[in-house]
Amino acid sequence: MEIYTNEEQQVEAIKGWWKENGTSVIAGTVIGLAGLFGWRWYNDHQQTNMQLASSEFSRVTEAMTKEGDKAFAQVEGFINDNKGAYADLASLELASAAVKAGKLDVAAAQLTRVADQGDASVQAIAAVRLARVLAEQGKADDALARLAKIQDAAFKAQVAEVRGDILLAQNKPEEARSAYQAAADAGGLQSSAELRLKMDDLALPAVAVDEKPDA
Incomplete structure (x- = not known):
């Protein structure tokens, strides 16, 4: 780098640099x-x-x-x-x-x-x-x-429970039971008060209306 010995040289140097680089x-x-x-x-x-x-x-x-x-x-x-x-x-x-x-x-x-x-x-x-x-x-x-498209792990239990509801409405109790169990396994019993009731309902054996107990 050159050393400028007086202000005039410095001013001229600045002018020259500005002429070359001013636009940019x-x-x-x-x-x-x-x-x-x-x-x-x-x-x-x-x-x-x-x-x-x-x-x-x-x-x-x-x-x-x-x-x-x-x-x-x-x-x-x-x-x-x-x-x-x-x-x-x-x-x-x-x-x-x-x-x-x-x-x-x-x-x-x-x-x-x-x-x-x-x-x-x-x-x-x-x-x-x-x-x-x-x-x-x-x-x-x-x-x-x-x-089936929902991939968010935080909704795993909720998705399984809703799937169970839909399957039960389709008269598919076994598949619904499996879905409810999957919901429970994913922590659904802590977030859904109704899930236990749904599981209990499906666990009860079917009894005919006209069936009478043994004497």
């Missing part, structure tokens, strides 16, 4: 600042959107609580206009209300959306609920197929 420095600075401010703008924009989505989510779900199925269209509009956590939660809320209102097609559509496209944290929840709705619609095979 300016470009780099502009890009860097654009990236910095762009990132800040993006974060601020995302934060604003989340706040708006939160407020709108509260509004439409409250309307659904007060107005029932009359507010379904509002909730569906919110879901269509949004993505992410609030849209997924709205779909789950709408599906629950639709089941209570007897509108199983609406519930199935919303649960299918979350199970297939929602955040990973709620996909299994939606899939289990969807299996119940499909079974209620008389689509037992579709329900069992949906359950």
Whole structure:
């Protein structure tokens, strides 16, 4: 590196370096600042959107609580206009209300959306609920197929119990018993108060109505 003995030489050296590299420095600075401010703008924009989505989510779900199925269209509009956590939660809320209102097609559509496209944290929840709705619609095979796709280990007991419910409704008590046992083995007795009752019911021997005890 050369040693500059006076300020004039230093100034001339700076001018020469700037002439050769100034354009790239300016470009780099502009890009860097654009990236910095762009990132800040993006974060601020995302934060604003989340706040708006939160407020709108509260509004439409409250309307659904007060107005029932009359507010379904509002909730569906919110879901269509949004993505992410609030849209997924709205779909789950709408599906629950639709089941209570007897509108199983609406519930199935919303649960299918979350199970297939929602955040990973709620996909299994939606899939289990969807299996119940499909079974209620008389689509037992579709329900069992949906359950078979759930790989989340945390839902192993719940999946097995729902499978047992579906098999029992199909008049397959032996397969249902095996499914309930699998649920129990996976810790289902700690999370489901009804599982023990279901297992006990299937363990009881069948007794004919007209059968009389020995004298």
